[in-house]
Amino acid sequence: MKFNIALLAGDGIGPEVINEAVKVSDAIAKKFNHEITWTPALTGACAIDAVGVPYPDETHEVCMKADAVLFGAIGHPKYDNDPSAPVRPEQGLLLMRKKLGLFANVRPTFTFPSLIDNSPLKRERIEGTDLVFLRELTGGIYFGEKGRRDGGETAFDNCVYTRAEVQRLAKKGFELAMTRSKKLCCVDKANVLETSRLWRETVQAMEKDYPEVTVSYEFVDAVAMRLVQWPNSYDVLITENLFGDILTDEASVISGSMGLMPSASVGEHTSLYEPIHGSYPQATGLNIANPLATILSAAMMFEDAFGLKDEAEAIRAVVNKSLEQGIVTEDLAPKGSKAYKTSEVGDWLVANL
Amino acid sequence: MKFNIALLAGDGIGPEVINEAVKVSDAIAKKFNHEITWTPALTGACAIDAVGVPYPDETHEVCMKADAVLFGAIGHPKYDNDPSAPVRPEQGLLLMRKKLGLFANVRPTFTFPSLIDNSPLKRERIEGTDLVFLRELTGGIYFGEKGRRDGGETAFDNCVYTRAEVQRLAKKGFELAMTRSKKLCCVDKANVLETSRLWRETVQAMEKDYPEVTVSYEFVDAVAMRLVQWPNSYDVLITENLFGDILTDEASVISGSMGLMPSASVGEHTSLYEPIHGSYPQATGLNIANPLATILSAAMMFEDAFGLKDEAEAIRAVVNKSLEQGIVTEDLAPKGSKAYKTSEVGDWLVANL
Ligand SMILES: CC(C)[C@H](C(=O)O)[C@@H](O)C(=O)O
Ligand SMILES: CC(C)[C@H](C(=O)O)[C@@H](O)C(=O)O
Numbered sequence: 001m002k003f004n005i006a007l008l009a010g011d012g013i014g015p016e017v018i019n020e021a022v023k024v025s026d027a028i029a030k031k032f033n034h035e036i037t038w039t040p041a042l043t044g045a046c047a048i049d050a051v052g053v054p055y056p057d058e059t060h061e062v063c064m065k066a067d068a069v070l071f072g073a074i075g076h077p078k079y080d081n082d083p084s085a086p087v088r089p090e091q092g093l094l095l096m097r098k099k100l101g102l103f104a105n106v107r108p109t110f111t112f113p114s115l116i117d118n119s120p121l122k123r124e125r126i127e128g129t130d131l132v133f134l135r136e137l138t139g140g141i142y143f144g145e146k147g148r149r150d151g152g153e154t155a156f157d158n159c160v161y162t163r164a165e166v167q168r169l170a171k172k173g174f175e176l177a178m179t180r181s182k183k184l185c186c187v188d189k190a191n192v193l194e195t196s197r198l199w200r201e202t203v204q205a206m207e208k209d210y211p212e213v214t215v216s217y218e219f220v221d222a223v224a225m226r227l228v229q230w231p232n233s234y235d236v237l238i239t240e241n242l243f244g245d246i247l248t249d250e251a252s253v254i255s256g257s258m259g260l261m262p263s264a265s266v267g268e269h270t271s272l273y274e275p276i277h278g279s280y281p282q283a284t285g286l287n288i289a290n291p292l293a294t295i296l297s298a299a300m301m302f303e304d305a306f307g308l309k310d311e312a313e314a315i316r317a318v319v320n321k322s323l324e325q326g327i328v329t330e331d332l333a334p335k336g337s338k339a340y341k342t343s344e345v346g347d348w349l350v351a352n353l
Numbered sequence: 354m355k356f357n358i359a360l361l362a363g364d365g366i367g368p369e370v371i372n373e374a375v376k377v378s379d380a381i382a383k384k385f386n387h388e389i390t391w392t393p394a395l396t397g398a399c400a401i402d403a404v405g406v407p408y409p410d411e412t413h414e415v416c417m418k419a420d421a422v423l424f425g426a427i428g429h430p431k432y433d434n435d436p437s438a439p440v441r442p443e444q445g446l447l448l449m450r451k452k453l454g455l456f457a458n459v460r461p462t463f464t465f466p467s468l469i470d471n472s473p474l475k476r477e478r479i480e481g482t483d484l485v486f487l488r489e490l491t492g493g494i495y496f497g498e499k500g501r502r503d504g505g506e507t508a509f510d511n512c513v514y515t516r517a518e519v520q521r522l523a524k525k526g527f528e529l530a531m532t533r534s535k536k537l538c539c540v541d542k543a544n545v546l547e548t549s550r551l552w553r554e555t556v557q558a559m560e561k562d563y564p565e566v567t568v569s570y571e572f573v574d575a576v577a578m579r580l581v582q583w584p585n586s587y588d589v590l591i592t593e594n595l596f597g598d599i600l601t602d603e604a605s606v607i608s609g610s611m612g613l614m615p616s617a618s619v620g621e622h623t624s625l626y627e628p629i630h631g632s633y634p635q636a637t638g639l640n641i642a643n644p645l646a647t648i649l650s651a652a653m654m655f656e657d658a659f660g661l662k663d664e665a666e667a668i669r670a671v672v673n674k675s676l677e678q679g680i681v682t683e684d685l686a687p688k689g690s691k692a693y694k695t696s697e698v699g700d701w702l703v704a705n706l
Contacts, residue, residue: 083543083550090544120478120582141494141512146547150515155551159494159510162503189595190436191443194499197436198508224603225611228581229473242542246599250577258578 002035003306006066006270008059010044011089012279013289013342014072020291020346021070021298024318027350028302028311039066043096044074044089044279054092060099063270068305069100070298071274077281097137101268103165104172105135106300107248107276108262109231111255114323115332119256121228126254131234132176133251135244136161136169137265140195142241161195161240166202172266173238174210180235184215187223187239187247199240220247227251252276259290259331260319262297264304271305273297287341290329292319295349318349355388356659359419359623361412363397364442365632366642366695367425373644373699374423374651380703381655381664392419396449397427397442397632407445413452416623421658422453423651424627430634450490454621456518457525458488459653460601460629461615462584464608467676468685472609474581479607484587485529486604488597489514489522490618493548495594514548514593519555525619526591527563533588537568540576540592540600552593573600580604605629612643612684613672615650617657624658626650640694643682645672648702671702 007022009015022038029036041059048054054074063069074089096102110130111119119126144158170186177184186203188196200217207215218226220243226233227247231254239247252258258277265272275293283289296319303312322328327348330339340348360375362368375391382389394412401407407427416422427442449455463483464472472479497511523539530537539556541549553570560568571579573596579586580600584607592600605611611630618625628646636642649672656665675681680701683692693701 083553088544094545120475121473122475125473142545144509148547148551153516155514155547156497157512157546157548159512161508163506189598191441192447192495193510194501195508195510198501200436221598221602224577224599225606228603228606243599245542245574246577246596249574250581250603253578253581 001306002037003067004037004039004065006063006069007038007040008043008063008069008071009040010072010074010279011046011076012073012281012284014044014074014279016285016287016289016342017275017291017294018070018072020342021294023346024295024315024349024353025298027353028315031314031353032308032311043092045076045079047092048087048089052087054087054089055095055099060096063096063100066270068301069270069272070301071272072294073275073277073279075279075281094142097265098143100270100272101138102265102272103136103138103267104169104265105133105137105244105248106264106266107133107135107251109133109251109255112257112260112320112323115257115260117256118332119254121231121254125229126231126256129232129255131231131251132180132236133244133248134169134173134176134236134238135248136165136240137244138267139165140241159193159195159242161198163198163202166199167206170203170206170238173236174206174213177213177236178210182213183235184213185223185234185237186215186217187220187237187243188217189220189243190217191219195240203238223247224250227254248276260292260296262293262300264297264300266304271301273301273305287343288330288339289342290331291342291346295319295346314353318353321352322348354659355390356420357390357392357418359416359422360391360393361396361416361422361424362393363425363427363632364399364429365426365634365637367397367427367632369638369640369642369695370628370644370647371423371425373695374647376699377648377668377702377706378651380706381668384667384706385661385664396445398429398432400445401440401442405440407440407442408448408452413449416449416453419623421654422623422625423654424625425647426628426630426632428632428634447495450618451496453623453625454491455618455625456489456491456620457522457618458490458597458601459617459619460486460488460604462486462604462608465610465613465673465676468610468613470609471685472607474584474607478582479584479609482585482608484584484604485533485589486597486601487522487526487529487589487591488601489518489593490597491620492518493594512546512548512595514551516551516555519552520559523556523559523591526589527559527566530566530589531563535566536588537566538576538587538590539568539570540573540590540596541570542573542596543570544572548593556591576600577603580607601629613645613649615646615653617650617653619657624654626654626658640696641683641692642695643684644695644699648672667706671706674705675702
């Protein structure tokens with residue numbers, strides 16, 4: 001098969017980790033007889049520097065024409081301390097989500113047996129954890145009307161959801177639950193918010209279409225607790241944009257494998273795959289960043305965007321092998337043992353595929 | 354001294370834990386020569402059952418006239434599964450907060466050396482944790498305009514903050530930081546929300562009035578992560594209502610002592626003291642609920658509402674002693690050792706004061 005992949009390396013360590021994901025993807029493509037064309041495009045701080053905006057129209061064109069987008073990370077310290085600056089890298093992210101219609105952010109949290117002791121949680125709390133959040137990504141308070149009144153003394157942000165927005169996200173949740181253990185948790189704050197009541201009634205009305213799925217409804221504050229206490233009691237969780245932002249990040253650190261967690265954002269047009277970690281500016285150019293989350297995001301891309309399960313499994317298998325054999329960057333290397341460079345990890349994976 | 358305390362026992366285990374807090378408070382009053390008058394009043398599901406509303410005007414009158422409010426817990430399963438029912442116990446809670454002007458919810462999280470191994474987190478992650486959240490409690494998306502449009506197909510919730518609302522909460526944060534390690538963390542989502550940008554600019558402008566306090570600004574998603582990774586890196590945190598709801602609950606489970614965490618809500622009129630746990634309906638009437646969070650809330654009341662530090666310390670000391678000697682309810686009793694009843698714990702504390 002032939003694929004055209006938009007390559008949005010972004011800022012900081014983005015280009016370094018993307019580079020390794022490209023190496024591994026090309027090796028997989030060769031092995032399985034596929035042909036990949038990579039089309040690089042600018043986004044984030046580097047796009048602001050080059051053309052003045054964080055998600056240029058040319059980049060959007062490249063993404064729209066591609067079969068998938070592979071994304072690194074964006075953000076640069078020079079924009080960090082001023083969230084009210086007129087142009088910021090995050091705006092590019094939000095614009096990209098909206099223009100590509102990426103309404104569902106798929107965020108798995110799972111454990112690697114060899115890394116379980118890195119978790120801040122006790123082994124017996126985290127063992128067996130394998131959950132997936134579906135976070136709504138193009139609605140809610142992120143995209144509602146916002147502004148100031150009373151000469152700047154009053155600020156407001158509007159949170160808005162339509163039934164159709166909830167339905168399309170929930171549909172993905174039910175479908176995902178059907179491929180897993182048929183358990184779905186709808187996370188809301190229906191005891192306080194009207195948007196949450198719309199979420200809850202919409203999901204309740206869909207239950208009859210998926211009679212095999214057991215649905216539970218939990219308040220966001222209760223989930224924030226139980227994620228730390230019994231993360232392995234969850235399977236598929238669906239939630240709105242802001243709750244998803246907070247809870248998926250909370251979930252990401254419990255496994256002890258945050259530097260390895262991939263993600264996908266899917267919706268109306270091209271799907272996007274990216275590591276969940278940030279642009280880690282302090283490490284830029286040092287060839288020390290862990291490329292595995294990006295490489296595992298490429299695996300998700302092969303499986304979900306191209307329907308190539310064997311290719312995805314081959315990537316996951318070689319990543320597991322590298323972890324077991326300790327071919328890891330400094331974030332994962334136990335004290336006293338050798339840490340490999342970003343590019344060395346990629347080379348080892350390619351050689352061992 | 355003479356005190357008049359409004360006693361809002363509420364639902365479920367509320368009356369049982371409140372009963373023990375009254376016993377201990379009366380014993381302390383006797384020992385230190387104070388006189389307490391308790392004025393019981395209805396709130397929650399029991400108020401709905403009795404008079405049709407969850408926070409009756411008579412209850413409000415009692416609270417307004419009191420020197421402090423001691424609160425148990427509210428909520429009953431018959432209201433749980435229908436967040437859109439017209440009258441619900443939580444509405445009483447929100448109305449009470451608003452009418453009493455309780456704009457700051459003070460939520461400490463700390464560890465008890467004897468309970469540290471109950472934490473889901475590893476000992477080295479949690480040891481030394483001693484943080485306090487100040488959650489804004491009468492503004493934000495909880496109290497903004499909410500409703501439906503398009504024949505019910507679109508729902509909205511408005512999040513609104515004024516500079517004055519941020520200032521009065523932040524002032525309490527700076528003042529609290531001055532009595533502790535002079536570190537203040539402002540938690541917001543200023544990269545996305547206009548209300549968060551108002552929070553940030555308001556707190557930034559106040560920094561000059563507290564030159565000794567070191568202020569950091571962190572995004573809510575990052576805090577949700579670091580609370581699990583390095584809870585002991587925090588001291589005083591201030592945040593808006595919804596973020597506070599999620600993060601204080603997350604923080605409450607990390608110490609392993611959730612059943613022991615007290616809280617205060619303070620503001621324009623009478624201050625209120627309550628355990629952070631819920632009404633635990635399954636345990637109602639069984640005399641098994643842990644009364645310590647309520648008793649420690651009474652200690653906060655003596656110290657903060659009445660300025661009686663010795664009295665508060667005496668309560669805390671005897672609570673510590675009971676924990677060390679294993680005079681604990683079943684939630685804390687190690688497997689195989691005796692669990693004490695709710696009332697037995699209270700009796701032991703009174704006898705050992
Ligand atoms: C950078 C920020 C706007 C973004 C978000 O809040 O969605 C990030 O935290 C994320 O989760 O991708
Ligand atoms: C019951 C609910 C309305 C309430 C809140 O969200 O404030 C509770 O979760 C709390 O934190 O006291």
